[in-house]
Amino acid sequence: MEMKNNFYKLFVYGTLQHGQSRNYILRGLKYEKATLYNYRKITPPSLGFPFIIRDFSFKVMGEVYFGLDHSLISQIDIIEGEGELYHRILVKVVLENGIELDTFTYYPSEILIKKFT
16 A cells, blocks of 8 residues: 555554653654554564554554655664564554544454463
8 A cells, every 4th residue: 555656654552652761763754643443553562662452342543654765664674574573454543533444454364463462
């Protein structure tokens, strides 16, 4: 899912959020608060960072960042362990103004899900 001019949108819900430890990589990008429905956020104390799982009775509050180029998405894939710890997937989120957007987010690997749920 790409925006025009090969820019991406990314929904974040943990350490990449504004004010959190890994947000430095998104500094300067426009973002808006958003909600991801039908998922639940889990933050295992022993893990130190959250992940989401599919759960139709929950929602996850987070932020959507706009204007990520391919190089930045590739850097974040490395930070998030894309393909090992997480998989970058396409989800639909709702902004505070009610607009629905298709955006990427990071979903945990089976290893994380089995070990911490």
